[in-house]
Amino acid sequence: MASSAAEEVIMSNRRVIMSNRRVILKGHVTGVLTEDDMELVTAAVGIAVPAGSTAVLVKILYLSVDPYMRIRMRNHLEPNYIPDFVPGEVMATLGVSKVVASGHPDFKTGDHVWGMMGCEEYTLVSHPESLFKINHPEFPLSYYIGVLGMTGLSAYAGFFDVAKPKKGDYVFVSAASGAIGQLVGQLAKIKGCYVVGSAGSDEKVNLLKTKFGFDDAFNYKKEQDLNATLKRCFPQGIDIYFENVGGAMLDTVLLNMRIRGQIVACGMISQYNLERPEGIRNLFSIVTKRIRMEGFIVLDYFGTYRKFEEEMAGYIKEGKIACVEDVAEGIENVPAELIGLFSGSNVGKKLVIIAQE
Amino acid sequence: MASSAAEEVIMSNRRVIMSNRRVILKGHVTGVLTEDDMELVTAAVGIAVPAGSTAVLVKILYLSVDPYMRIRMRNHLEPNYIPDFVPGEVMATLGVSKVVASGHPDFKTGDHVWGMMGCEEYTLVSHPESLFKINHPEFPLSYYIGVLGMTGLSAYAGFFDVAKPKKGDYVFVSAASGAIGQLVGQLAKIKGCYVVGSAGSDEKVNLLKTKFGFDDAFNYKKEQDLNATLKRCFPQGIDIYFENVGGAMLDTVLLNMRIRGQIVACGMISQYNLERPEGIRNLFSIVTKRIRMEGFIVLDYFGTYRKFEEEMAGYIKEGKIACVEDVAEGIENVPAELIGLFSGSNVGKKLVIIAQE
Known part of the structure; x- marks a missing residue:
């Protein structure tokens, strides 16, 4: 289990404080991406959402590693289709996770969701409306950052x-x-x-x-x-x-x-x-x-997601669509896995297991 | 009148033989087009169509000079959207002309037409179905290789x-x-x-x-x-x-x-x-x-021409569309006018007057 060693439970004012390892962008990247461009840091996260907030705190199970993340590491002079990552802050990617605390009526503890999250072990999602609940638990959860995501x-x-x-x-x-x-x-x-x-x-x-x-x-x-x-x-x-x-x-x-x-x-x-x-x-x-x-x-197509999900789920069940995943384990391996995409080291959909449930 | 000096009428077996000046491509062109790539030659043309043919012989009044003609002067290794010109043969372009002999029931002597013709004074059009008759004689004929062509x-x-x-x-x-x-x-x-x-x-x-x-x-x-x-x-x-x-x-x-x-x-x-x-x-x-x-x-849009022609004719009559033509005179000037397109010497639609009616 990737994050077990790092997890340290401290009881403090009835909030559980966990250590949270995260991948930080050190500075905007020019030229070939290297591990020096990113850094793994450990922060503390309280297992609760801020009082009165509709945010959702999730424990990340899988993170997706995708080529477009490199684009977000540039310093664009003009607004891009997706914001640049901010040096010194956690990078973001798509993930599958489990809700551990919720201030939002549509999400409860234990729900499985996928959507945009930090490259970290726990993420506070400020706008949980952007998350999708997982409708087909009969498939591996990792499919939701791949074939079903x-x-x-x-x-x-x-x-x-x-x-x-x-x-x-x-x-x-x-x-x-x-x-x-x-x-x-x-x-x-x-x-x-x-x-x-x-x-x-x-x-x-x-x-x-x-x-x-x-x-x-x-x-x-x-x-x-x-x-x-x-x-x-x-x-x-x-x-x-x-x-x-x-x-x-x-x-x-x-x-x-x-x-x-x-x-x-x-x-x-x-x-x-x-x-x-x-x-x-x-x-x-x-x-x-x-x-x-x-x-x-x-x-631009996220509004059509549910229709897609049902059709694709059908193809998978009928055996018409296979998928191959290239799986690594541990938040600390996200930088190397991302870099590997550009030399074609992956075979199939690259993802990283961050935690078992 | 551009071609008058060159016209020489010879009666021969009841056919009128005219001299026909034509612009020949000397060889396939690489790099910057020059006048040396083309040659003006004089041939003889009989003012008649071959017996039993449905061809139409036209006297050209205006020729169009267009940038895509340069593309046809290359030697494409694969078929292009339009055939390459053949070295030693007359180049082609769009023109407005008058029918002087016809083997086709839809065209009679004196009709004005526009369509693809040789870069010459007289052209035998083997497939006159490709010609368009001029429906709006109230406009200058030259419009039919420009705004109405x-x-x-x-x-x-x-x-x-x-x-x-x-x-x-x-x-x-x-x-x-x-x-x-x-x-x-x-x-x-x-x-x-x-x-x-x-x-x-x-x-x-x-x-x-x-x-x-x-x-x-x-x-x-x-x-x-x-x-x-x-x-x-x-x-x-x-x-x-x-x-x-x-x-x-x-x-x-x-x-x-x-x-x-x-x-x-x-x-x-x-x-x-x-x-x-x-x-x-x-x-x-x-x-x-x-x-x-x-x-x-x-x-690909020639099938929609008549609809376009009526709409554009309407705009011109209403004063909503103006056009500027850059007019030269004489078949012998076609090469220089074509070359000039690539240095932007033209102001507006480039055309060459080949003959008065």
Whole structure:
């Protein structure tokens, strides 16, 4: 149990005081993210909510580690779609947790919830309206930061709402064994598309073909000529590109799109550690091929979450969607796990067990 | 009269033989287009259509000079949206002409038509179904390669069908005094948008503000910091960017789009003379701002032409749309006029008078 050693119970004025380990951003990050950019500190937390507050205090069970967290470590000169992390303060991410104290009528002690939390062992959630109660306890709780959480909703919304696929479409997914990619590929198969994925190791490629049912897959690190690879995989061109990586892959995909193809821009992980993003030179293909390239942010789809949750829960029960999680344990490992995303060390959805119940 | 000196009538077997001056592409072009890449040659043409053919022979009155012609001078390794010009053969462009011989029941001698023709004085149109008869003789014939032709349809389809504007939208148009830009700006004003244009001279900027009713305009060649300029013109950001130029302008616009803004990719004239297009580095804005960038090709809208023609004719009659043409004279000047587009020598729609009726 990750946090047991750190837990120290002190009775003080009838409030239970626990030690709370948290991951702090030391300063805004430029260039490649390293462990020195973050620090694990221990604070004390009282197991109660402030008197009169509608806040909820949760004990975190699982934390999600996602590429977009790197974006929040920059110092943006202009407002971004999500606020930058503040140096010296705890970082935030999505988590699954158990309510340990509540000032809100909709949440009671013992409820399981998922939502945005601090990278720590206990979080006081000031606006618990942002939390989702867990409706399907029959699934592993960790699914709620993966296939049944923001990751799943990203894949679902990006693929169905933004790409608007048709049966028989030729679909290409980059970072395809990653948290979102693996689900996009499987949703595309459910829709009746032909799906090819790229990944960064033979192990991942094998997973795509055997576990996730991709029609084809390749290890981009072994391909000498990406353009030739895409032409081999898509002799007729790509109808839908689900973009997770950016850079050279995007530039090459632009040359291999079909007329009126869709590029769904979900993320560009290859660019997040670069101070100066790579230049994309083949954008004129957007004109000549009448391509639609459209970005989306999953936050915009949270209002549709319950509908998604039921549909995805159904697919999992029917065996139509599998998911692979890459699990680490211990709050102290969050920094290394986050850094590992950018070298592709994870296989599947990266998450960290923070505590057993 | 441009072609009178060259016309030589020879009676031969009851067919009239005319001299036909034509602009030939000498070879596929790399880098900056020069006059050496084209050649004016004189051939003979018989004023008749082949026996049994449904072709139409036209005498060309006006030829259009458009940036996309440069694209057709490349040697594309893969099929493009429109075929490459063939070295040693006559180039093609849109023109307005008069039928001088017809094998097609829908066209008779004396009809005025517009459509794709050779860069020459007389063209045999093998598939006259591609020609449009001119329905509004009350306008100058030259309008049919400009505001009432492909240029107008490009502006109309790109703005209304691709951008899908709303009243009050903040619209930015690059190359705004050009053939398409000037019309997009005026259509945006008709729609009730706020419109700013960029152009490459103070004369053009003045035209945008005084003749075309743009709310604001700037000379991009005089601005030290394009990002600061766009922030000054659009403190609230850009809802719709009508993209005619590409390169640094596009990269800077990406930083100044509003959330859920639209980029309509019509053309990227700054890139056509480059063998290696400039790299665009700010594409991640497409994700964070949920931008839709979509290209279009006017050929796809030719089926909607008659509807467009009536609406645009109405605007012109009501004084809601003005147009400025930059007129040269003589087939021999087509190469220089085409080259001039890429240095911005034209003010408004570039066309060449080939013959009086």
